[in-house]
Amino acid sequence: MHDCMKIEELVQMIFAHLELPIWGSNADSTALAALARTCTIFCSPALDLLWAKQETLVNLLRCMPTDLIEITPPTAVSESKITLLRPIRARDWKRPLFYAPRVKEFQYPFTHIGHTSLFDIFPALSLSLPTECVFPNLTRLSWFPRNDADFPNIYLFITGALTSITIICTPSSCNLSVLAGLARKCRALKDVSIHILSPYAPTLPSSVHSSLSEFVQELLVVQNLRIFIPDLSAFQHIGRLETLRTWEIPSLPLFLSSAPLIDLDLFRNLKHLIISMIDVEIAAIHFLQSARASFELLTLTFCDFPMADTTSAFYSVLSQCILSHSSLESMILIYPDPESDNNPIFSAFGFDLNDVTVADMARAWPRLKTLDLLSVDRPARQRVTLDGLRSLSRYCPLLQSLEMTFDASVVPEMDPAVAPIGPQQLTWLFVGHSRILGPAAVAQFISSIFPSVTRIPVDTRGNEPEEIARQARWKEVESQLRAHTT
Numbered sequence: 001m002h003d004c005m006k007i008e009e010l011v012q013m014i015f016a017h018l019e020l021p022i023w024g025s026n027a028d029s030t031a032l033a034a035l036a037r038t039c040t041i042f043c044s045p046a047l048d049l050l051w052a053k054q055e056t057l058v059n060l061l062r063c064m065p066t067d068l069i070e071i072t073p074p075t076a077v078s079e080s081k082i083t084l085l086r087p088i089r090a091r092d093w094k095r096p097l098f099y100a101p102r103v104k105e106f107q108y109p110f111t112h113i114g115h116t117s118l119f120d121i122f123p124a125l126s127l128s129l130p131t132e133c134v135f136p137n138l139t140r141l142s143w144f145p146r147n148d149a150d151f152p153n154i155y156l157f158i159t160g161a162l163t164s165i166t167i168i169c170t171p172s173s174c175n176l177s178v179l180a181g182l183a184r185k186c187r188a189l190k191d192v193s194i195h196i197l198s199p200y201a202p203t204l205p206s207s208v209h210s211s212l213s214e215f216v217q218e219l220l221v222v223q224n225l226r227i228f229i230p231d232l233s234a235f236q237h238i239g240r241l242e243t244l245r246t247w248e249i250p251s252l253p254l255f256l257s258s259a260p261l262i263d264l265d266l267f268r269n270l271k272h273l274i275i276s277m278i279d280v281e282i283a284a285i286h287f288l289q290s291a292r293a294s295f296e297l298l299t300l301t302f303c304d305f306p307m308a309d310t311t312s313a314f315y316s317v318l319s320q321c322i323l324s325h326s327s328l329e330s331m332i333l334i335y336p337d338p339e340s341d342n343n344p345i346f347s348a349f350g351f352d353l354n355d356v357t358v359a360d361m362a363r364a365w366p367r368l369k370t371l372d373l374l375s376v377d378r379p380a381r382q383r384v385t386l387d388g389l390r391s392l393s394r395y396c397p398l399l400q401s402l403e404m405t406f407d408a409s410v411v412p413e414m415d416p417a418v419a420p421i422g423p424q425q426l427t428w429l430f431v432g433h434s435r436i437l438g439p440a441a442v443a444q445f446i447s448s449i450f451p452s453v454t455r456i457p458v459d460t461r462g463n464e465p466e467e468i469a470r471q472a473r474w475k476e477v478e479s480q481l482r483a484h485t486t
Contacts, residue, residue, distance in 0.1 A: 012045045051102035055109060057118055058082070060134070063095045069121070082121045088128040103135040106157055107142035108150075122153045133159050140191075144168035151175050158182070164191035171196050171204055176211040183218035190243070192219060193226035195250075201228040202254045229253055239266025239291075246270075251277040265292050272297040279303055296367075358388035362395035371396075372403040382407040382435055386445055393449035399423040405432040411441040414448055428455035436473045443480035454482045 004010055018031050029050060036046035054060070058080075061069055067085060074080040118125075125134075134156050141162055143154045151169055155178065165186070169175040183189060194212070198204055209230035216227060216234040224246040229235050232255055238244055247270060267273075270293040278300050353373070362368070371392070384406040392399060400423070408431075429450060436442055446453055456478040458471050 008041075008045065011042065012048075015042075015045050015049055018049060047099070048102050051099050053105045053107075054103050054135075055107040057134070060096050060100060060103075061121075063099060064088075064092050068092055082118060084121055084124055088124055090128070090130060093128070093130055097131065100131075100135050101137050103138060105140040106135055106138055108145055108154075108157075109142070118153070119147070119149050122150065122156075126153065126156055129156070133157055135159070137161055140164040142166040148172060148175060152178070154178055158185060160185060161188065162186040163188050165189060166193040166195075168195045169197065171198055171208045173207070176208060179211050179215040183215055183220075188221065189219060190222055191224045192222050193224075193248075194228075195226070196228065201250050202230075204228075204230075231255060236266065242269055244270055246272040246274075248272075248274040249276070251275070252279070267291045267293045269293070271295060274299040276301050277303055353388070354383040355385055355388040355391065358384055359391035359395075362391045366395055367398055368392075368396045369398050370401040371399070372401070373405070382433075385410060385412070386442070387412050389446075390449050393423065397423055398425070400425045402426060403430040403432065404434075406434050408434055408436045408442050411438065411445050414445060423450065424452050426450050427452050428457065429453050430457045431474060432459045434458075434474070436470060436477070439473045439476035440480065442473075443477040443484070446477065447481055447484050452485070454478070454485055456481065 015032070015035065018035075032046045032050040035042045036050065037043075051059075058071065061071075061082065068088065070083045070085055072081040072083065136159060138157060138159045139161050141154075141157055141164070143151075143157070143165075144167065145151050145153075148170060152174060154167075165182075167178070179194070194215070196204065196208065196212075212228060213231050213234040216225075216229060217237045219225070219238070219241070221243050222238070222241065223243050225238060225244060226248040228250055229238065230253055235253070235256075238247070244267065247267075252275060270291065273291075273293070273295060274297070279302075361371075382405060384404070386406065386408055388406060389402075389404070390412070392402065429446065456474050458474045460471060462468075
């Protein structure tokens with residue numbers, strides 16, 4: 001063997017290419033197991049990767065003596081089950097504890113093909129375990145069991161080394177008790193996701209809100225947070241955290257509807273904000289007035305369609321709260337689809353834009369990568385023309401996704417001396433209900449500003465003859481663009 005292969009760091013770098021990429025993947029487990037058996041130098045690095053990510057305890061339990069447990073395979077109507085055949089002795093843990101410290105990520109899923117219930121064996125495991133937790137070096141934990149009876153066993157996997165935790169549970173007192181002291185025990189938590197199974201978080205009992213608030217206020221270095229914030233104290237605490245970069249919440253708390261939070265100067269370092277249900281009329285404006293962030297990603301899902309004056313006030317506040325418009329890479333505003341009661345679509349219903357406004361947007365957001373400005377229904381006016389698209393091409397060189405309704409019935413003149421410009425990563429343009437008359441001229445213009453576009457998806461709703469003809473014209477544009485790039 002070459003001397004280079006005796007350097008542990010180099011071996012780890014090579015073996016990292018065999019690392020299991022996603023949950024449930026065992027594509028490279030055979031190769032890693034073979035390497036572990038090849039020689040002593042390869043053994044430890046290969047085993048570290050082989051055991052690093054686990055989504056079941058079955059692999060560890062199979063390391064115990066064969067006369068200890070019986071695993072019943074799953075059937076069409078029942079899940080796999082583990083039965084204890086005799087009492088667990090201390091020496092039964094010797095081999096499992098050789099592998100357990102290698103596990104860095106563990107996911108106990110609520111739904112999984114071949115899922116094995118551990119309800120019957122968890123008590124015996126917890127009572128006989130010779131260490132404080134099953135995986136002492138665990139850094140990432142995802143815990144969402146299929147039934148509440150399994151939930152309290154999460155304490156077997158809580159370690160001080162945890163940097164990431166994801167919990168999905170019902171709002172029972174027993175389940176939420178795990179939050180008490182969790183942040184104090186896991187001081188290094190940087191990625192936290194707590195999802196309480198409830199139709200509407202603000203209407204949860206006050207005891208649930210208190211548990212969530214106390215937990216949030218004990219987080220000190222969190223960077224990515226996905227949790228409902230129930231009260232002002234928790235809101236101000238996370239707003240003052242210098243480490244917070246991403247915040248995703250199911251809805252804004254009701255206390256933000258009572259009065260604006262002026263001059264709090266919060267969320268200075270927040271980059272990504274995702275709100276799944278937001279009232280644009282009151283809560284959104286009040287919240288944004290308290291934020292002083294340089295957003296890179298802003299995704300807001302609105303509960304209903306606001307009036308024009310409310311929308312205007314919202315955009316005014318939005319423009320004031322963003323410290324650096326040039327930092328914004330993606331803004332998605334999601335309004336409810338009137339044809340669906342549960343599936344909002346990426347749209348911006350009723351935007352009244354023109355070419356000047358689009359040009360101002362493009363100049364303000366030079367790092368923009370995603371822009372979704374579609375109407376759910378056919379807009380009465382289409383004041384944005386192909387000139388508006390030319391502004392996006394000129395000022396947003398990083399643009400990767402563009403969804404926009406515009407008027408392509410008139411094609412601007414092009415300067416033949418100017419070489420094709422535009423974002424090279426933009427390969428498709430979703431045009432929605434955009435009007436069009438001459439496909440050939442439009443295809444030539446789009447090719448000049450977006451040279452990589454080969455796909456033109458359209459909104460196919462509507463079976464009127466005029467609408468069918470419009471869709472056919474855009475399909476002709478798509479065909480010509482593909483022919484131009486080949």
